Amino acid sequence: MRQRAFCLTLHDLDAMQTSAVLLNRTTELADAERRRLEAAISGVQTFRAGQIAVRQGVPINISLLLVDGFMTRHVDAPDGKRHLVGVHVPGDFVDLHAFPLKRLDHDVGALTDVTVCVFTHDDLEKVVCDDIDLARRLWFITMLDAAQHRQWIYRLSSLSALQRVAHFLCEVNARLLAVGLSDGNSFALPMTQSDIGEVCSLTNVHVSRVLRNLREMGLCQFRSSHVEILNLAGLAEIALFEPGYLYLNPRLAARAVA
Amino acid sequence: MRQRAFCLTLHDLDAMQTSAVLLNRTTELADAERRRLEAAISGVQTFRAGQIAVRQGVPINISLLLVDGFMTRHVDAPDGKRHLVGVHVPGDFVDLHAFPLKRLDHDVGALTDVTVCVFTHDDLEKVVCDDIDLARRLWFITMLDAAQHRQWIYRLSSLSALQRVAHFLCEVNARLLAVGLSDGNSFALPMTQSDIGEVCSLTNVHVSRVLRNLREMGLCQFRSSHVEILNLAGLAEIALFEPGYLYLNPRLAARAVA
DNA sequence: CGCTAGCTTGATCTCACTCAATAGCAGTGG
DNA sequence: CCACTGCTATTGAGTGAGATCAAGCTAGCG
Numbered sequence: 072m073r074q075r076a077f078c079l080t081l082h083d084l085d086a087m088q089t090s091a092v093l094l095n096r097t098t099e100l101a102d103a104e105r106r107r108l109e110a111a112i113s114g115v116q117t118f119r120a121g122q123i124a125v126r127q128g129v130p131i132n133i134s135l136l137l138v139d140g141f142m143t144r145h146v147d148a149p150d151g152k153r154h155l156v157g158v159h160v161p162g163d164f165v166d167l168h169a170f171p172l173k174r175l176d177h178d179v180g181a182l183t184d185v186t187v188c189v190f191t192h193d194d195l196e197k198v199v200c201d202d203i204d205l206a207r208r209l210w211f212i213t214m215l216d217a218a219q220h221r222q223w224i225y226r227l228s229s230l231s232a233l234q235r236v237a238h239f240l241c242e243v244n245a246r247l248l249a250v251g252l253s254d255g256n257s258f259a260l261p262m263t264q265s266d267i268g269e270v271c272s273l274t275n276v277h278v279s280r281v282l283r284n285l286r287e288m289g290l291c292q293f294r295s296s297h298v299e300i301l302n303l304a305g306l307a308e309i310a311l312f313e314p315g316y317l318y319l320n321p322r323l324a325a326r327a328v329a
Numbered sequence: 330m331r332q333r334a335f336c337l338t339l340h341d342l343d344a345m346q347t348s349a350v351l352l353n354r355t356t357e358l359a360d361a362e363r364r365r366l367e368a369a370i371s372g373v374q375t376f377r378a379g380q381i382a383v384r385q386g387v388p389i390n391i392s393l394l395l396v397d398g399f400m401t402r403h404v405d406a407p408d409g410k411r412h413l414v415g416v417h418v419p420g421d422f423v424d425l426h427a428f429p430l431k432r433l434d435h436d437v438g439a440l441t442d443v444t445v446c447v448f449t450h451d452d453l454e455k456v457v458c459d460d461i462d463l464a465r466r467l468w469f470i471t472m473l474d475a476a477q478h479r480q481w482i483y484r485l486s487s488l489s490a491l492q493r494v495a496h497f498l499c500e501v502n503a504r505l506l507a508v509g510l511s512d513g514n515s516f517a518l519p520m521t522q523s524d525i526g527e528v529c530s531l532t533n534v535h536v537s538r539v540l541r542n543l544r545e546m547g548l549c550q551f552r553s554s555h556v557e558i559l560n561l562a563g564l565a566e567i568a569l570f571e572p573g574y575l576y577l578n579p580r581l582a583a584r585a586v587a
Numbered sequence: 588c589g590c591t592a593g594c595t596t597g598a599t600c601t602c603a604c605t606c607a608a609t610a611g612c613a614g615t616g617g
Numbered sequence: 618c619c620a621c622t623g624c625t626a627t628t629g630a631g632t633g634a635g636a637t638c639a640a641g642c643t644a645g646c647g
Contacts, residue, residue: 146479205460219454221415224414229406229530277602537596
């Protein structure tokens with residue numbers, strides 16, 4: 072079944088000042104709503120890198136909000152291989168879609184060691200019944216995921232290897248910017264070149280070549296899990312990156328491309 | 330702005346016995362709920378093949394339920410080309426996600442001449458406030474789309490040309506089965522080989538070759554907008570098609586692969 | 588009848604994959 | 618301390634799936 076390692080208490084979480092990150096992604100969430108949602112947190116968990124947090128097909132009655140670390144969504148195909156279909160950064164409600172779906176069509180795994188907040192579906196039920204605005208807000212959050220899925224499809228079907236990697240880096244930068252984990256040009260990205268390859272449907276070998284090209288073009292460099300964007304406007308341009316699908320506020324959207 | 334061609338009245342729609350199709354896709358929707366939703370229909374529209382029903386970025390206050398014909402979702406990239414990210418069949422609530430999002434990150438267009446039911450967001454608002462179960466049901470429907478997006482990503486990133494086309498045909502067969510538009514082995518598919526190419530990220534030339542292969546393998550044939558599956562189990566097998574992501578009831582799920 | 592859209596087939600090309608060798612680096616254990 | 622293992626990244630050479638280019642075919646239609 073699900074593997075868990077309870078380590079942090081809710082109090083520890085507060086001490087880590089994670090509420091700064093918590094739900095920042097849900098722009099325009101009123102303070103009262105945020106407090107109401109935070110009050111519904113029923114616990115904190117951690118997972119080690121590589122652990123599966125939610126297994127495909129298993130009925131679930133909780134949802135997880137990622138506070139620290141990176142997570143993935145991947146389908147477990149009949150061939151047994153892992154196929155990435157999503158990447159999550161701190162502030163993402165990684166499996167809120169399990170609330171309406173009740174069982175997932177894919178696995179959710181920890182890419183790095185991660186910390187998550189746990190919401191039981193019973194508690195979410197109450198929140199949703201009590202506060203129609205917050206309910207719509209949660210629905211909105213799940214639709215953000217879908218919008219990112221669509222852009223992922225676009226990336227795979229219409230962009231070259233170089234563009235795909237550039238586009239992905241632009242997206243991650245924008246999403247991390249929204250939660251204060253990128254300064255707009257540089258951020259920690261705890262992924263290997265093979266991971267990036269899975270995201271962009273490329274081999275690790277080719278990712279290496281593409282990253283070299285981006286470096287030689289003076290656009291960005293990726294070294295030891297850290298991305299440095301040297302020319303964001305240029306990077307966004309070759310990637311055909313337009314951040315509208317992230318539904319950021321205008322200020323952030325502007326910073327995401329220049 | 331949005332182009333519309335009002336042609337049918339709600340009465341005409343009833344006369345067409347479309348309520349058989351209407352929302353069939355939303356399995357397990359109680360009769361009372363279905364009636365409540367049908368009561369919220371505020372009109373019927375038609376679009377001609379090629380028309381854009383919803384434009385990216387434009388604020389919207391209605392959502393459309395597809396009753397007849399096929400529609401697409403496609404992102405309008407900076408390069409000006411159309412990039413498909415979704416296909417809709419009758420019974421699909423094509424832009425219900427606009428209810429929480431309020432503006433879309435992509436266009437919705439008519440692949441064929443289509444008929445849709447119109448729901449205003451004001452009316453949906455009332456439905457959602459009055460009936461928490463139906464609200465969750467609507468949320469669920471939008472998450473089905475997301476699940477299909479994920480499988481689309483999987484298809485593009487992990488399957489060969491032959492497998493992609495086979496997988497897509499299996500998916501359409503399953504979805505049409507759910508609304509009674511496939512008998513389980515044969516159905517009308519009003520798409521050109523170029524359309525299929527856009528779905529599978531292949532050229533029309535290569536789609537032609539792949540379809541020939543599928544024909545020669547005795548798995549299925551596609552001629553004059555009609556698909557005939559000769560060996561569904563075989564087709565599903567080579568496509569690594571597993572219908573779990575469609576959240577069909579067990580009976581339909583079984584028929585979707587054999 | 589000619590025109591257009593869609594489909595088919597062949598020849599050639601190319602982007603990214605595969606295979607293979609090498610190097611750096613962290614951890615582990617003797 | 619070094620030796621060893623495993624993981625990650627890099628670079629080169631050869632390969633292949635699918636794209637591109639081009640020509641011809643078919644069917645519907647004004």
